[in-house]
Amino acid sequence: MSKDSTAKLLNLIEKQRNKKKKEKFSGTFLDYLQIVQKDSTAAKSAHKRLYESILSHGVEKFDESDARYSRFKSGTNVKKYEYFSNEFFGMERVVSKVMNFLKSAAAKGEESRQVLLLMGPVGAGKSALVEHIKTALESETFYHLKDDPQRGDPLHLVPRSLRKDFEKILGIEIEGDISPVARYRLLEDLDGKYENYPVIESTFSQRARRGIAVVPPMDANSQDTSVLIGTEDISKLDLYPEDDPRILSLNGAFNVGNRGIVEFVEIFKNEIEFLHIILTATQEKRIPSPGKNAMIHFDGVILSHCNEAEWNRFKSEHTNEAILDRILKIEVPYVLELDQEIKIYEKMINRSDFKNIHIAPHTLKIASMFAIMSRMKESQKCDILTKLKIYNGDDVIEKGRVKKIDINDLKEEAYREGMSGISTRFIMKSIDSAISDSDTNYITPMSIMDSLITQVKEQIISEDDKTRYLEIIQKIIRDEYLSILETEIAKAFITAYEEQAQTLFDSYLDNAECYTTNEKFEDRVTKEERDPDEQFMRSIEEQIGITGSSRDGFRSDVTAYMFSKMRRGDVIKYTSYGPLKEAIESYLISSVKDIARIVTKSKTRDDEQRKKHSEMVETLIESYGYTEDSAQAILTYASNNLWRDS
Ligand SMILES: Nc1ncnc2c1ncn2[C@@H]1O[C@H](COP(=O)(O)OP(=O)(O)OP(=O)(O)O)[C@@H](O)[C@H]1O
Numbered sequence: 120m121s122k123d124s125t126a127k128l129l130n131l132i133e134k135q136r137n138k139k140k141k142e143k144f145s146g147t148f149l150d151y152l153q154i155v156q157k158d159s160t161a162a163k164s165a166h167k168r169l170y171e172s173i174l175s176h177g178v179e180k181f182d183e184s185d186a187r188y189s190r191f192k193s194g195t196n197v198k199k200y201e202y203f204s205n206e207f208f209g210m211e212r213v214v215s216k217v218m219n220f221l222k223s224a225a226a227k228g229e230e231s232r233q234v235l236l237l238m239g240p241v242g243a244g245k246s247a248l249v250e251h252i253k254t255a256l257e258s259e260t261f262y263h264l265k266d267d268p269q270r271g272d273p274l275h276l277v278p279r280s281l282r283k284d285f286e287k288i289l290g291i292e293i294e295g296d297i298s299p300v301a302r303y304r305l306l307e308d309l310d311g312k313y314e315n316y317p318v319i320e321s322t323f324s325q326r327a328r329r330g331i332a333v334v335p336p337m338d339a340n341s342q343d344t345s346v347l348i349g350t351e352d353i354s355k356l357d358l359y360p361e362d363d364p365r366i367l368s369l370n371g372a373f374n375v376g377n378r379g380i381v382e383f384v385e386i387f388k389n390e391i392e393f394l395h396i397i398l399t400a401t402q403e404k405r406i407p408s409p410g411k412n413a414m415i416h417f418d419g420v421i422l423s424h425c426n427e428a429e430w431n432r433f434k435s436e437h438t439n440e441a442i443l444d445r446i447l448k449i450e451v452p453y454v455l456e457l458d459q460e461i462k463i464y465e466k467m468i469n470r471s472d473f474k475n476i477h478i479a480p481h482t483l484k485i486a487s488m489f490a491i492m493s494r495m496k497e498s499q500k501c502d503i504l505t506k507l508k509i510y511n512g513d514d515v516i517e518k519g520r521v522k523k524i525d526i527n528d529l530k531e532e533a534y535r536e537g538m539s540g541i542s543t544r545f546i547m548k549s550i551d552s553a554i555s556d557s558d559t560n561y562i563t564p565m566s567i568m569d570s571l572i573t574q575v576k577e578q579i580i581s582e583d584d585k586t587r588y589l590e591i592i593q594k595i596i597r598d599e600y601l602s603i604l605e606t607e608i609a610k611a612f613i614t615a616y617e618e619q620a621q622t623l624f625d626s627y628l629d630n631a632e633c634y635t636t637n638e639k640f641e642d643r644v645t646k647e648e649r650d651p652d653e654q655f656m657r658s659i660e661e662q663i664g665i666t667g668s669s670r671d672g673f674r675s676d677v678t679a680y681m682f683s684k685m686r687r688g689d690v691i692k693y694t695s696y697g698p699l700k701e702a703i704e705s706y707l708i709s710s711v712k713d714i715a716r717i718v719t720k721s722k723t724r725d726d727e728q729r730k731k732h733s734e735m736v737e738t739l740i741e742s743y744g745y746t747e748d749s750a751q752a753i754l755t756y757a758s759n760n761l762w763r764d765s
């Protein structure tokens with residue numbers, strides 16, 4: 120290591136050390152009371168602290184102009200919580216439900232006496248979500264009794280007889296009592312003078328087991344409630360009587376997680392007896408202490424997760440009713456919006472060692488399409504590709520009109536959609552293996568399709584699923600990709616594609632408007648007055664199958680649509696009106712289709728063709744995000760698979 124970088128590292132170490140030194144409170148209960156008097160939020164409940172911590176990052180209502188808003192309109196009140204927005208995609212509904220739970224719990228509603236359970240298929244993000252929620256606490260601090268293993272709330276020192284008066288002065292409700300350990304100390308060391316009890320401020324830390332505890336699933340043999348509530352220290356049993364608090368080791372999850380969070384990983388993998396402690400922890404906010412001591416107050420958020428099979432098994436046992444009644448279940452389905460699913464893989468790749476691999480355009484889209492289609496139920500109303508597009512908020516054009524299928528009808532028809540199918544992990548594994556299988560440093564839609572096929576063949580056990588998945592990849596997705604590819608290559612042959620499209624669009628609008636209003640119009644270039652150009656309009660319209668009597672309707676629809684947009688002051692781009700965009704693109708593309716085919720396919724090119732070809736490759740690289748290699752790969756694929764009939 121160079122001297123220079125050693126100095127830099129040293130500098131970092133010092134900086135961090137100084138930062139840590141930021142004074143935390145340490146004083147007596149009396150000093151603490153002054154803090155609480157000034158700021159009663161110092162004594163907030165675990166649920167409230169967690170809720171406010173997450174909320175402090177910001178929250179937004181869905182902007183009504185956000186295309187995704189309309190898809191959320193029915194049902195829950197969905198908001199965007201900043202704290203989650205760069206980590207989780209397409210999960211706003213789940214996050215909003217979790218936040219509603221915390222909000223009611225923070226207000227001491229029944230939710231504050233419930234276990235939050237996230238239930239959903241593998242790889243839907245349950246663990247990641249809980250992990251992120253726990254992290255929110257790690258930036259917070261809390262006040263507690265010093266050297267109390269339970270890190271109890273200092274206000275619990277106030278004797279019952281004085282609570283009413285204290286509550287009045289402080290404006291806080293005091294609920295709960297100090298732990299047996301703290302009580303022993305109060306009586307023995309402090310002579311009962313609770314105003315002198317030392318109070319300190321601490322940060323939450325999962326690693327240091329301060330205020331955040333995790334209970335992993337345990338096999339039946341090693342399940343021991345000591346994991347939850349601590350033990351008696353056997354070596355001290357000789358020294359002290361059996362109800363003496365000095366023999367207690369309060370290091371269980373409910374001791375550690377008091378004031379913060381207790382997480383149960385895969386909760387129903389545990390034996391039910393093991394979970395009985397949850398009953399009192401939620402309803403009475405008290406947990407048993409090991410041995411013969413009194414129950415101990417507990418104030419914490421209990422989070423848990425499980426998959427659907429475990430949930431169903433647990434639910435079917437009627438002896439589990441008592442626990443069931445204390446659980447608030449939130450379903451965590453897979454994402455069904457294509458654009459959101461793509462973002463998941465972008466995030467994961469960016470955090471992996473693969474981030475320097477070139478990923479050719481549409482690669483992650485192809486993988487995500489497969490994931491979502493595998494999760495979707497078939498519809499009576501449309502094919503699965505159309506459904507995917509509608510779920511993603513894309514316009515589906517049919518006979519010159521945006522296809523009108525109500526997304527809510529589709530959702531209603533598909534009961535429990537998103538609770539099964541291909542997981543994010545399956546897709547990531549396929550991406551990983553596509554990368555490691557290739558000797559190159561890039562992957563393409565073709566290599567991901569191959570990898571998905573291999574994974575499906577190897578990993579999917581159910582024959583029915585296997586057949587269905589292979590059909591999705593080999594038929595639906597492959598065809599869709601070829602059509603994307605054909606368009607992309609053709610586009611790359613057109614110089615200044617966007618400008619050309621915009622010019623055509625403007626010109627069509629001028630013509631259609633005059634036609635509809637029965638006026639002449641002024642040519643944008645020559646300033647001459649002339650009649651609308653019927654032939655030009657038709658050549659655009661026929662691209663999307665508008666002929667004969669339907670022309671008038673289409674032209675006046677377009678004109679009306681544009682007027683209404685203009686009135687609202689919106690910018691009018693050629694992409695504004697779905698059907699017209701489709702017509703214009705297809706007009707432009709059909710004008711180069713032949714040349715695209717000939718130039719791409721032919722092995723020997725004349726000078727003119729060679730020039731066109733290299734310009735096209737240039738555009739693929741400069742404007743569409745390919746590299747030299749990946750452009751070559753998709754062009755080869757195109758010449759072998761596209762334009763079959765030629
Ligand atoms: N909607 C999403 N947004 C962002 N990341 C996601 C999303 N869904 C899944 N992931 C990512 O997928 C990975 C797997 O998720 P996670 O381990 O949380 O799943 P899980 O629901 O706990 O599954 P299991 O039941 O198998 O434990 C994580 O890295 C997570 O970040």
Ligand SMILES: [Mg+2]
Pocket residue numbers: 245246247
């Ligand atoms: Mg998990």
